[in-house]
Amino acid sequence: LSLIFNLSENDKGILDAELTRFFEGSMEINSLMEAINLKNKETFNKISPIFEGSLKIFSRGDNKELSGSLWINLGEVPKQLLPFYMLLSLEFVMRQKSNKKRIVVIDEAHYLLDEKTIVTLERYVRHARHDDISMVLISQSANDFFKSKFSISILENCSIHILLRHQNVSDEIMDFYHFDENLKYFIKYSAGFDGKETLAYLQIPGFRAIVKIKSTEDEHEGIEGIR
Numbered sequence: 001l002s003l004i005f006n007l008s009e010n011d012k013g014i015l016d017a018e019l020t021r022f023f024e025g026s027m028e029i030n031s032l033m034e035a036i037n038l039k040n041k042e043t044f045n046k047i048s049p050i051f052e053g054s055l056k057i058f059s060r061g062d063n064k065e066l067s068g069s070l071w072i073n074l075g076e077v078p079k080q081l082l083p084f085y086m087l088l089s090l091e092f093v094m095r096q097k098s099n100k101k102r103i104v105v106i107d108e109a110h111y112l113l114d115e116k117t118i119v120t121l122e123r124y125v126r127h128a129r130h131d132d133i134s135m136v137l138i139s140q141s142a143n144d145f146f147k148s149k150f151s152i153s154i155l156e157n158c159s160i161h162i163l164l165r166h167q168n169v170s171d172e173i174m175d176f177y178h179f180d181e182n183l184k185y186f187i188k189y190s191a192g193f194d195g196k197e198t199l200a201y202l203q204i205p206g207f208r209a210i211v212k213i214k215s216t217e218d219e220h221e222g223i224e225g226i227r
């Protein structure tokens with residue numbers, strides 16, 4: 001909150017006190033909003049965007065055990081707030097205690113590779129396996145992961161890498177994946193989805209190959225249904 005909304009020490013003091021009361025007393029979200037507003041209207045106005053839209057997923061109270069599938073859709077969130085909401089969503093999921101193995105899929109992961117959030121994401125990736133959590137990070141470009149030592153650490157902690165078509169194959173990608181010119185050409189021009197199947201580069205410990213991924217009829221129907 002401090003990083004996103006440029007909060008003063010007074011703002012942070014108010015939020016610290018009210019958020020502590022909120023979590024310790026299991027308050028309703030409306031009570032939290034009212035309490036902050038009464039303490040300091042200017043503070044409330046600064047952070048008011050977080051009380052709109054997707055934050056309601058955290059106060060509805062359904063599916064607290066995260067049984068089955070939970071889809072947190074942040075499609076309506078303004079882009080400047082996406083790192084905050086995605087980190088909040090991830091925190092929500094990672095803190096749930098469960099005796100079952102879980103898979104957490106993060107689409108548009110580049111929003112969490114922001115310098116404000118990358119350290120937290122890297123820590124979660126490193127510790128996820130201890131909580132029987134597998135994390136899948138999806139981004140439009142592998143280049144997104146070469147911006148800092150923390151994002152490179154994330155790559156090093158991911159055991160499975162799948163690369164689709166990349167128009168810009170950077171030197172960092174070439175070095176990290178040990179690409180020669182043939183693989184570079186494949187990634188730039190041959191990989192990707194042709195409407196029926198996908199050609200991709202696959203790398204797992206001790207093995208790498210070009211693979212063909214064929215979707216089933218049910219998957220095709222599911223994709224068309226989402227569209």
